[in-house]
Amino acid sequence: MRVYIHDQKEGDQRDPHDSGQAVSLEDLDKLGVLYYHHDDMESVDKIAEERGYVNRDVINITPEGLGGQEIYEQKLKTFYAEHLHEDEEIRYILDGEGYFDVRHKDDENWIRIEITKGDLIILPSGIYHRFTLSNKDYIKAMRLFQAEPKWIAYNRPDADSNPYRETYVQKFLKV
Ligand code: KMT
Ligand code: NI
Numbered sequence: 001m002r003v004y005i006h007d008q009k010e011g012d013q014r015d016p017h018d019s020g021q022a023v024s025l026e027d028l029d030k031l032g033v034l035y036y037h038h039d040d041m042e043s044v045d046k047i048a049e050e051r052g053y054v055n056r057d058v059i060n061i062t063p064e065g066l067g068g069q070e071i072y073e074q075k076l077k078t079f080y081a082e083h084l085h086e087d088e089e090i091r092y093i094l095d096g097e098g099y100f101d102v103r104h105k106d107d108e109n110w111i112r113i114e115i116t117k118g119d120l121i122i123l124p125s126g127i128y129h130r131f132t133l134s135n136k137d138y139i140k141a142m143r144l145f146q147a148e149p150k151w152i153a154y155n156r157p158d159a160d161s162n163p164y165r166e167t168y169v170q171k172f173l174k175v
Contacts, residue, residue, distance in 0.1 A: 001035060001119045003028060006101060006110035013080055014135040016099075016114070023111050031111075032124035032172045033102055039118045044092050044142070047120065053090060053144035060140045061096075061133060079131040083153035086164045087146060089123040091115070096139035103128040105173055115139075126168025128156055 005021040025035055038044055048056070059065070063072040082103075091100075093115050100121060101110040114134070115121055123129055133139055159165050 001037065001116065001121075002114045003035075004112055005104070006112040008109060012135070013132045014137070016134075017112060028102075028111070028113070030172065031102060031105065032127060032168070033113070034122040035113075036120040037118050038092075038120060044120060048144055051122075052146050055145040055148065056142055058094065058140065058142050061098075062138060065140075076133065078153060081153070082128050082130050082156040084126050084128050084156075084159050084162065084165055084168075085123075085151070085153060086125055086162070088125055089129070090121070090144040092120045092142040092144065093117050094140045094142055097134045097136055098139040099132050099134060101130050101132075124168060124172070126162070126164040126166075127172075128159075128165075 002018075003023040003025070005019045005023060007017045007019040009017060011017075028035060036043075036047065038047075047053075061072075061075070063069045066072045066075055095117055097114065097116040100113045100115060100123065102113065102123065104111050110130075113121065154162055154165075
């Protein structure tokens, strides 16, 4: 995993867009974003047990894995629209790679988190983020859930008044 400030330039979303400005894991932690790296499933199971992630499934982001080219294209667009969820977003990368972008405190810059095999990332409820494949065009990830795997994305700006957003802002941004 690498974490850095996105260069904020237009162009292919799958390119690294590395501004050269690194971001520390402490900074991520301040935004409520947790990162682990584990090559064995036992360690993942342990985290899942500690944090109460009782459900899981595997998402294979390819046209075949998602049920056809059209659904694939649509999903990629949905993932890359700035959004939040009312639950944590927990992903353990089994293969391939991609980028999660999360909003920086000042709301202007994206922080780009490169995730590859063995990375486990936890985004807190209410954080604005987006996801893209890298230019390798492939990722396979385990999704873990604290509850039923309902997966609703609330897009910005409509989600600004979502109570989970308000809780996130109070907890992580108003300090
Ligand atoms: C999401 O909600 O943004 C995703 O599930 C992204 C794909 S999983 C690495
Ligand atoms: Ni999401």
